[in-house]
Amino acid sequence: xxxxxxxxxxxxxxxxxxxxxxxxxxxxxxxxxxxxxxxxxxxxxxxxxxxxxxxxxxxxxxxxxxxxxxxxxxxxxxxxxxxxxxxxxxxxxxxxxxxxxxxxxxxxxxxxxxxxxxxxxxxxxxxxxxxxxxxxxxxxxxxxxxxxxxxxxxxxxxxxxxxxxxxxxxxxxxxxxxxxxxxxxxxxxxxxxxxxxxx
Amino acid sequence: xxxxxxxxxxxxxxxxxxxxxxxxxxxxxxxxxxxxxxxxxxxxxxxxxxxxxxxxxxxxxxxxxxxxxxxxxxxxxxxxxxxxxxxxxxxxxxxxxxxxxxxxxxxxxxxxxxxxxxxxxxxxxxxxxxxxxxxxxxxxxxxxxxxxxxxxxxxxxxxxxxxxxxxxxxxxxxxxxxxxxxxxxxxxxxxxxxxxxxxxxxxxxxxxxxxxxxxxxxxxxxxxxxxxxxxxxxxxxxxxxxxxxxxxxxxxxxxxxxxxxxxxxxxxxxxxxxxxxxxxxxxxxxxxxxxxxxxxxxxxxxxxxxxxxxxxxxxxxxxxxxxxxxxxxxxxxxxxxxxxxxxxxxxxxxxxxxxxxxxxxxxxxxxxxxxxxxxxxxxxxxxxxxxxxxxxxxxxxxxxxxxxxx
Numbered sequence: 001x002x003x004x005x006x007x008x009x010x011x012x013x014x015x016x017x018x019x020x021x022x023x024x025x026x027x028x029x030x031x032x033x034x035x036x037x038x039x040x041x042x043x044x045x046x047x048x049x050x051x052x053x054x055x056x057x058x059x060x061x062x063x064x065x066x067x068x069x070x071x072x073x074x075x076x077x078x079x080x081x082x083x084x085x086x087x088x089x090x091x092x093x094x095x096x097x098x099x100x101x102x103x104x105x106x107x108x109x110x111x112x113x114x115x116x117x118x119x120x121x122x123x124x125x126x127x128x129x130x131x132x133x134x135x136x137x138x139x140x141x142x143x144x145x146x147x148x149x150x151x152x153x154x155x156x157x158x159x160x161x162x163x164x165x166x167x168x169x170x171x172x173x174x175x176x177x178x179x180x181x182x183x184x185x186x187x188x189x190x191x192x193x194x195x196x197x198x199x
Numbered sequence: 200x201x202x203x204x205x206x207x208x209x210x211x212x213x214x215x216x217x218x219x220x221x222x223x224x225x226x227x228x229x230x231x232x233x234x235x236x237x238x239x240x241x242x243x244x245x246x247x248x249x250x251x252x253x254x255x256x257x258x259x260x261x262x263x264x265x266x267x268x269x270x271x272x273x274x275x276x277x278x279x280x281x282x283x284x285x286x287x288x289x290x291x292x293x294x295x296x297x298x299x300x301x302x303x304x305x306x307x308x309x310x311x312x313x314x315x316x317x318x319x320x321x322x323x324x325x326x327x328x329x330x331x332x333x334x335x336x337x338x339x340x341x342x343x344x345x346x347x348x349x350x351x352x353x354x355x356x357x358x359x360x361x362x363x364x365x366x367x368x369x370x371x372x373x374x375x376x377x378x379x380x381x382x383x384x385x386x387x388x389x390x391x392x393x394x395x396x397x398x399x400x401x402x403x404x405x406x407x408x409x410x411x412x413x414x415x416x417x418x419x420x421x422x423x424x425x426x427x428x429x430x431x432x433x434x435x436x437x438x439x440x441x442x443x444x445x446x447x448x449x450x451x452x453x454x455x456x457x458x459x460x461x462x463x464x465x466x467x468x469x470x471x472x473x474x475x476x477x478x479x480x481x482x483x484x485x486x487x488x489x490x491x492x493x494x495x496x497x498x499x500x501x502x503x504x505x506x507x508x509x510x511x512x513x514x515x516x517x518x519x520x521x522x523x524x525x526x527x528x529x530x531x532x533x534x535x536x537x538x539x540x541x542x543x544x545x546x547x548x549x550x551x552x553x554x555x556x557x558x559x560x561x562x563x564x565x566x567x568x569x570x571x572x573x574x575x576x577x578x579x580x581x582x583x584x585x586x587x588x589x590x591x592x593x594x595x596x597x598x599x600x601x602x603x604x605x
Binding site for chain 1: 239241243246254255301305396416419425445448455458462463465469471506509514516
């Protein structure tokens with residue numbers, strides 16, 4: 001009787017141990033990165049993109065561009081971050097990209113990435129951000145209130161939007177570092193579609 | 200006479216109760232309407248609170264009723280530009296104070312609408328009770344734990360008592376007490392096969408243990424380093440639904456997914472100075488790095504900015520080349536495919552193994568998109584070559600050594 005029990009017990013233990021895998025779903029999170037075999041094959045002495053760097057005063061490998069230089073492909077924006085220039089750019093700037101389906105679709109993808117969480121997926125201002133401050137974003141189809149641009153949201157021109165994306169506006173921050181010039185124009189092209197809708 | 204008096208008193212009480220109920224009902228209705236109007240039209244520029252808490256315009260509280268008359272407020276809210284042009288002294292002072300930022304005109308607001316909004320401003324926002332709730336839950340948690348401990352200790356005490364009673368009874372009946380270890384030893388002597396099984400068990404478990412340990416070398420799965428700022432991906436990406444690409448915007452165009460520079464944080468945190476869980480403490484670390492004064496909402500000139508030293512989680516060895524843009528932009532993979540449900544993680548950990556076997560497996564299984572018109576001829580060639588089989592990444596060279604090791 002006892003012997004039978006022992007056999008079963010041993011079998012059960014061996015089976016359960018064999019099933020156990022080191023990468024099962026019950027995750028044991030660890031603060032330690034683990035060990036590497038021959039780490040000098042893994043880690044070269046050169047500095048990685050964001051690694052600490054003793055060669056610079058602020059100990060950072062990530063650098064700002066040298067003053068007075070611009071990156072390749074960069075399009076300078078000649079308007080200042082003032083209300084006057086905001087209105088001026090609204091009057092003067094024209095979208096340089098061709099208005100076609102491809103550009104609008106790319107604009108939509110970019111809009112979802114960079115704008116939708118505040119302005120809403122369909123531009124109604126009901127984004128997914130919970131904070132009350134960003135709960136009062138105006139809809140692109142609003143044709144009632146005259147804004148600081150001198151127009152309603154529906155009447156915002158491409159230049160107003162380009163200026164606002166570049167420098168920020170009201171509680172919206174500047175997005176120039178995240179969205180390049182072409183991408184801004186594509187987003188504006190999609191917003192033009194949103195301005196038309198629902199009316 | 201007496202009954203007449205009492206019925207009169209009763210009536211008075213009933214009327215009184217009715218009017219108070221009605222007035223509170225109307226009152227709350229006003230505030231609710233005002234709140235929704237305020238949130239839809241005012242909240243993006245005006246914080247509800249002390250005047251010093253400036254967003255675009257001043258913070259609003261009941262002080263505005265001392266400073267301005269209701270008539271003035273009506274005019275200002277309906278069309279402030281008109282009021283400024285009419286040469287109103289107070290209006291012009293405000294206009295100058297806020298760098299000539301004109302407040303949006305709300306000509307369609309009725310007097311009732313504005314009254315509702317002002318009532319909401321007068322009462323102010325409801326007190327936040329989240330911190331209280333947290334305290335009560337933690338107390339409840341500890342209470343349930345203590346009761347568990349009490350039950351366990353009672354059980355333990357009972358067991359000890361029973362064993363003691365049993366031994367005393369045995370002593371009284373003068374039964375011979377045997378040593379526990381001695382009896383086990385005799386039993387083992389009688390059953391030598393048990394020893395054989397036990398040794399097999401020990402050897403196997405040892406081997407299995409060694410194998411498990413060896414297979415974790417160079418694999419940092421589940422690595423969750425402590426970060427300098429308690430940034431929660433759950434709050435930002437999960438609860439607030441911010442797209443991964445918003446902050447990691449170079450993932451589409453670069454080898455690296457990109458650690459957002461602090462200016463990206465400041466896009467929202469110029470105005471959001473307090474977190475839901477950690478309050479001001481963690482967000483202040485951003486301001487400290489970049490030199491921003493949240494009270495005046497200005498950057499401190501000539502501030503010695505310092506980088507935020509985030510700890511890198513995914514450390515691919517230098518001998519392997521990996522490019523984000525190829526996977527995000529060309530293959531169109533979701534970030535979660537490799538990084539797991541980051542939008543549910545308070546603190547991010549390495550979800551995948553990032554071993555070579557893991558990479559190659561995915562390349563074997565993933566079918567390529569043959570619809571791209573740019574590669575039409577090439578794709579047609581492959582489809583012919585593989586006789587209509589699924590064309591996977593490894594079939595077009597995704598398993599060649601030099602793709603990743605060079």
